[in-house]
Amino acid sequence: MAKVSVASEFAGLLLPNDAVEKRKNQRVSVPPRRDFSSILQDSATKASDSVADAVIDDTLIEQAMDDVFVLGERLRHDYTLSCLGDYRQAVKTFLDIIRKRAYQHDRVKGRINRHSMMQKEYNLVRVVDEKLDRLARAVLAEQRDMILILAKIDEIRGLIINYVW
Template sequence: MDIKINNISPTTQIPEPEQVKDTAGDFKFVLTSKLEDTGLAERLNMMMQDIVQQGQRISKRNDIKDMQRYRVLIKDFLNEVVSRSHEFSRENFLDRKGRHRVYGIIRQVDDELDALAQELVKDEKDNIGILAKIGQIEGLLLDIFT
């Protein structure tokens, strides 16, 4: 049985349309982040001044309310800095034996903010040490109470 082929025409490939990147969202993100960064620097400076003033108050008189306020100020400052200077991501992997592993990866995004946090810890080391002792004492009292 013979097969007869008529008019062989070459196939033309249709080029895939290029993906147009939506730049409006990127610009909006950049603009928003720049506005937040200018406000962030001012807010961090004010928080730093509050921490230093509270540290001076503690060095003059050891009052529990001042210590609690100092602890809250440091906690808020470090939360703000860490949330802006580090990025947390979670990645799933299979190990050599085929078991599922989840890794949490912390990447440092902003070196300057991290340096600022290190400077705070260095400058306020004595007061933070006092707060650590108070925290240990509170823990011991809580253990005795329960």
């Protein structure tokens, strides 16, 4: 029986000595220390920027909501394809803004099933901003008729595409 050396079996797993020596000799750069006043000033500017962003976001939400209402009224009186596309884009923009600010998405891993050895992953959606959630629900409830019309048009379009293909 031939003698098996451990070094030859695990040769692919071990790093060569040259690579180990290079890692030992590399210097790690350390960022320079900052004094407390500069850290405090940076945090104050970040806080003022976040307040300014919140004001911009509020005006952005108001503008998107106004667009939904104005284009909804225009679609109610003028059933054209361009009005329909504009209204659809306005609703999409409004819901994207609300989704980004009002909700938070987390993935949580569950326990491992001992029979199948599979681990479930749960998606949790948390409501971060309750006011925005209520606003979105109110706008969607008020624009329900227009959204139902959009759904019917999309359904008809899908049937036409299925029939053609």
